Amino acid sequence: MVIIFIFIAHWYSSLFFQTVFLHRYASHQMFTMSNFWEKIFFFLTFLTQGSSFLNPRAYAILHRLHHKHSDTEKDPHSPIFSKNIIKMNLNTIKHYESVRLNKKDYSNYDFDVPRWPLLEKLGDNWIVRLSFIGFYTLLYIEFTTASWQYALLPVHFIMGPLHGSIVNWCGHRYGYTNDKKTIDNSKNTLPIDFLMMGELFQNNHHSKPTNLKFSRRWFEVDPGYIITKFLSKIKIIRLKNA
Ligand SMILES: [Zn+2]
Ligand SMILES: [Zn+2]
Numbered sequence: 001m002v003i004i005f006i007f008i009a010h011w012y013s014s015l016f017f018q019t020v021f022l023h024r025y026a027s028h029q030m031f032t033m034s035n036f037w038e039k040i041f042f043f044l045t046f047l048t049q050g051s052s053f054l055n056p057r058a059y060a061i062l063h064r065l066h067h068k069h070s071d072t073e074k075d076p077h078s079p080i081f082s083k084n085i086i087k088m089n090l091n092t093i094k095h096y097e098s099v100r101l102n103k104k105d106y107s108n109y110d111f112d113v114p115r116w117p118l119l120e121k122l123g124d125n126w127i128v129r130l131s132f133i134g135f136y137t138l139l140y141i142e143f144t145t146a147s148w149q150y151a152l153l154p155v156h157f158i159m160g161p162l163h164g165s166i167v168n169w170c171g172h173r174y175g176y177t178n179d180k181k182t183i184d185n186s187k188n189t190l191p192i193d194f195l196m197m198g199e200l201f202q203n204n205h206h207s208k209p210t211n212l213k214f215s216r217r218w219f220e221v222d223p224g225y226i227i228t229k230f231l232s233k234i235k236i237i238r239l240k241n242a
Helices: 002-027 035-052 056-068 085-100 117-123 126-143 147-157 159-170 202-207 223-233
Strands: none
Touching (some): 002 147, 002 223, 035 117, 035 126, 035 147, 056 085, 085 159
């Protein structure tokens, strides 16, 4: 039972920082926060994504490219132009490395992104990534009560990119559309998205990318939005249109 708790805690803490900090804040700037809170969010993104830390600048630039070129050949991660999920991920890694190492001019997409050079270096360092993998493995050795539980261990290693690929693959392939006018292939995969905290409302999001709320119809639930509203209520963040 402890392993299941560890798994769920890691899944949702990593996902929380991906949807709230990397996506809604760093990429779309749907709200603002003080320098102090930005550092806290940055550090907790590093801590919860651990071995699969996603650099906020690279995430934001890739994500802005994704919106601009959604489901065309220039999209860094479209399931329409990749035969399978592995090919899509390899394409994403290629773009991620290109941004991280400044192989091309990304100045049109590189603005107002949270930066922390020391932590970015640490997060992308292979010794640090392997240390996190060692830590997850030690937790499993300590708390596993049945051998099948070890099957969950590799998920911890790739938690950040795994969430990204579920969203990019399923959210542009499976589900329904509310806005028939969106020219890409974005879909709403789950009407009540507790699995990905609202990230699977891709059709709603691509139709109105600046909306903090990814849900639209009465039955749709976006937990990421509910939490963000709460963060605004307790004054950790400030919503732009509030
Ligand atoms: Zn998308
Ligand atoms: Zn977006």
